[in-house]
Amino acid sequence: MQEVKTPSFQEKALEFVKQNIPLIGLIMLIIVMGILSPAFLSSFNILSVMRQASINGLIAFGMTIVIISGGIDLSVGSSLAFSGMVAALLMQAGIPSSIAILGALTAGALVGMLIGLLISKGKLPPFIATLGGMISLRGMTLILSNGVPISRFGDEGLIAWIGRGYVWFIPAPVVILFVMFAVFSVILKKTVFGKHVYAIGGNEKGALLSGINVERNKIFIYMISGFMSALAAVILTSRVNSAVPTAGEMYELYAIAAVVIGGASLSGGKGRASGTIIGAFIIAIINNGLNLLGVSAYIQQLVTGLIIIIAVIADRKK
């Protein structure tokens, strides 16, 4: 038998660093921003950053499951606009906001299910199925809304609270973000479904030969992604008090970025909810911090792009 030696403190520390590169990146980013701009660390600003991160973070949780399963979901941005519009149209028709929100969430899940069916039963590559979904859902949204935003849902009911409300002093979207973080952590770490997701992404043929129902799981995976887009849609609609047909453009890319910065592998089988929420925070902090420093929006995009590339290189080096 080989001898198993207990690792020294340095080895343990090195191992921790290797396993938590996104977290260390986030801490370093916070320290640098804190030094460059004193306003950054004010409690007001921290909550505001978290609120900014919440929409991307929620979409990215769904994306995390998709990516761990070895897929990709390009439809989330359009799906967000579509379900937001569904909620708006229902409220415009006089339906109570809580039911309208439920309708939007259902619409998002159904759209995801449809895409999941195309991928599992129709054997379309996820890239193609969700690209088609992305473009056609945007079209659907424009048709439903006639291309015009629907605004002003009042200051009453769930639709006012979900994006603009507070729990004690914490913004509601931030609360929802952390609740969902807990839910997704548990799903991925503790549940049979979570294990199926890792197995399918790690070796689809192997998963099939273990008796895992790959098709059914895939449908469910894209349903979850659609549902999370709809949840983000409702929050966004509430925050801006308006459903805009062009909402959510490029959101799919920021969600993928958050997941990838968080250490997930686009080839599947690897990823964590904690990585994704860190990824979402990193993206939000870069934008917020550069704003505070008065850097132009053009340069912000450039920096965000470079950070994504650096993050993936750093992760691969370990």
Added chain:
Amino acid sequence: MHLKMQSIDKFFGPVQVLTNVDFEVKPNEFHALIGENGAGKSTLVKILTGIEHQTSGDVFIDDAPVHFKNVLEAEKMGISIVNQELNLFPEMTVLENLFICKEPVKGLFIDADEERRRAAEVFKRLGINVNLDVPVKTYSVGIQQLIEIAKSLLEEAKLIILDEPTSALTNKEISQLFDVLKVLKKEGKSIVYISHRLPEIFELCDSISILRDGALVVREDIAKMNFESVIKNMVGYELGNLFPDKPTVKPGVCLMEAKSLARAGEFNDISFKLHAGEIIGFAGLIGAGRTELMNALFGVTRFDSGHLEIDGNPVEIKSVAQAKKLGLGYVTENRKEEGLFLDESITNNVLYNNLKALSQYGFVDDKKTESFVDTYTQEVQVKSHSNAQQIHQLSGGNQQKVVLAKWLATHPKILILDEPTRGIDVKSKKQIYDLIFKLKAQNYGVILVSSELVELLGVADRIYVLREGQLMKEMANQNIKDEDIMVHMMGGNTYARG
């Protein structure tokens, strides 16, 4: 070309795969290279083509010492290989394939006229008619192989290695291939012909080298050999005590009975029986339909027709999940591609196959999982730092033991083992045989698919021989020799080409 390889040794880490091998191909000689799986044929060929490098020993071409650093250098010296898996680009045209990476140019552009002229000349020499402008995939495997041969002629090959060239061909395509080979003979080329099909070797080759366990056993003119002497030299091992004594278990109730199972293009009219406490073996060449049959038994694919009973009840297996529920386990042929999650821990690999047993209300019971996985990895003696170790860090033998552990954990009544000892060390092999006999003693039914006849003879109670999807023979494993099985595998003396 006169090729000489002298005293070739090759180690992979501590494992010696070639021992003091001398290999010679004379000018214009058609030379057969024969040996069981794992005898060292492919390693020898890889050294010859510059893919691997010998640990010691020398290679001479026309008496000048050579050392190929890579494939390109071997090609430049006139050695080329036509592999079992063809190296063509299916979506590109025949012409593009023929000149890939070696395109003649005129100024900045590819000189297509020159290509066309040279290609037409080669195909004319070979006496075959091919449309140069269609994608390669439009042609059958047989023609694609001829295209590969044409490609090596365009590269001025003097020695062409053919690795199992006929394994995927129809009889008509084989005739066509042989006609082309006769042209090569006239043009003075040398051939190394690797095949399990002995009749072809006797028809084509001038001489033969036989490898066994990494050493050259014999090099002889083909005229001085016959079917029997070739086989004897090929498998002339000593059984030794690699195989423990078979437990004396009387076969019990019938666990599985198959009647006339068929699936189009894969196998036809297969009937067999498996009893409790019995090990049945399936012998056959690659492509005989053994793995395809197992896939259908396990619900990966479906039977077109036939009748299957498990425990005396007729069943129709529609999914893997159902097969598992009926008490089947399946250790697949390719452990890396199908059997394992290479980047995952040992624990997760066992867990993914036993999620039902290790969860409640959809939640995985981590504590139970830990001790559960321990139980089974210890039973099969997996050697690792801990169960958290990733699979790809384990040796082949230990990886295979994890596969066995994950299936034993499902408590199957019937365990299908497809090439369970392929590519693993002798010690692990022995442990796996011990385990198979333990299962037999515990009244499991075991289906063993193996290309190693010694394994089938050492382990199985009864042996079914498949050839080209047909059941050729069922024999009790009593007083039979490898030759008896091999004759049925290869079609033996009844072999005929249309």
